[in-house]
Amino acid sequence: MxxxxxxxxxxxxxxxxxxxxxxxxxxxxxxxxxxxxxxxxxxxxxxxxxxxxxxxxxxxxxxxxxxxxxxxxxxxxxxxxxxxxxxxxxxxxxxxxxxxxxxxxxxxxxxxxxxxxxxxxTLGPGELDAFEAAIAKVVAEQVRAGRLVVSAPCAGCVHFRPGAHPGSGRPHDCALIGRALGEAEAAMECPEHTPA
Ligand code: SF4
The missing domain is CATH 1.10.10.10 (Winged helix-like DNA-binding domain superfamily/Winged helix DNA-binding domain)
Known part of the structure; x- marks a missing residue:
């Protein structure tokens, strides 16, 4: 096939x-x-x-x-x-x-x-890992194509600048909104998340 x-x-x-x-x-x-x-x-x-x-x-x-x-x-x-x-x-x-x-x-x-x-x-650990990775890749393509909006935390977002402000209470930065983010904020879901 x-x-x-x-x-x-x-x-x-x-x-x-x-x-x-x-x-x-x-x-x-x-x-x-x-x-x-x-x-x-x-x-x-x-x-x-x-x-x-x-x-x-x-x-x-x-x-x-x-x-x-x-x-x-x-x-x-x-x-x-x-x-x-x-x-x-x-x-x-x-x-x-x-x-x-x-x-x-x-x-x-x-x-x-x-x-x-x-x-x-019912999937084995390896199968589950492979399935999760494959689904994530397909979903990311749909997001990139503008067919799907998936809210997600900052990790893995193309706009995320982790540790941009070392020693600060808001150590991370988002290049899209131009603002520093604390740990808790970066861990919450954002509809602007764009897979890197
Ligand atoms: S766009 Fe949203 S998910 Fe991406 S870094 Fe900025 S705040 Fe985080």
Whole structure:
């Protein structure tokens, strides 16, 4: 079989896995009283660095229009799970943050399982490493091609300058936003992460 036929077969298998995982996710989050999009919004507010947790970035991560992202967030605001706060550096924007009730809801949701974990556990250590590396490479290509936005911590980002400010409380630097970052900030997810 030639490489393009193999790639098409693997792409079809990934799509089938994604549908199965999505069905597993839907069942788990619906049982908790959320839609998958609402669960993704809660995750975004929980994991994203506070200064980039804007509705605009949520829209990019979800792959939806800005108005759609706002429509996903509003019921969570009404339920007292997410709040809009002033942006720390840009008065024109607001950021999304979990309320204490939102943090509790996310802590319950975070334990959901798509069912894929059990299948992946059947792989041997070498197989798991190779699968993880291959998936990461494919995802990075999709990010580079602009077809996918994946929030990730600073490590491995082309803009990351680790240790640029030695001896400082904010030892790292981001060349994209031109700002020093502390350890905790650099460890949080950023929707601007661009694989190096
Ligand atoms: S763009 Fe990259 S280096 Fe800058 S904050 Fe985001 S992940 Fe970190």
């Amino acid at each position: 030639d490489r393009s036929a193999r790639a098409a077969g693997i792409a079809a298998a990934i799509l089938r896995l994604a549908r199965a995982a999505e069905a597993g996710e839907r069942a788990a989050v619906q049982a908790a009283g959320f839609t998958p999009a609402q669960a993704a919004a809660l995750r975004f507010a929980a994991k994203t660095r506070p200064d980039v947790a804007t509705p605009g970035h949520l829209a990019r991560v979800l792959g939806v229009r800005h108005a759609t992202a706002v429509g996903i967030v509003n019921p969570l605001v009404d339920r007292g799970l997410i709040e809009r706060r002033p942006h720390p550096f840009d008065r024109r924007q607001s950021v999304l943050a979990l309320t204490p009730a939102g943090r509790e809801a996310w802590a319950r949701l975070e334990r959901w399982s798509s069912g894929l974990e059990a299948a992946l556990e």
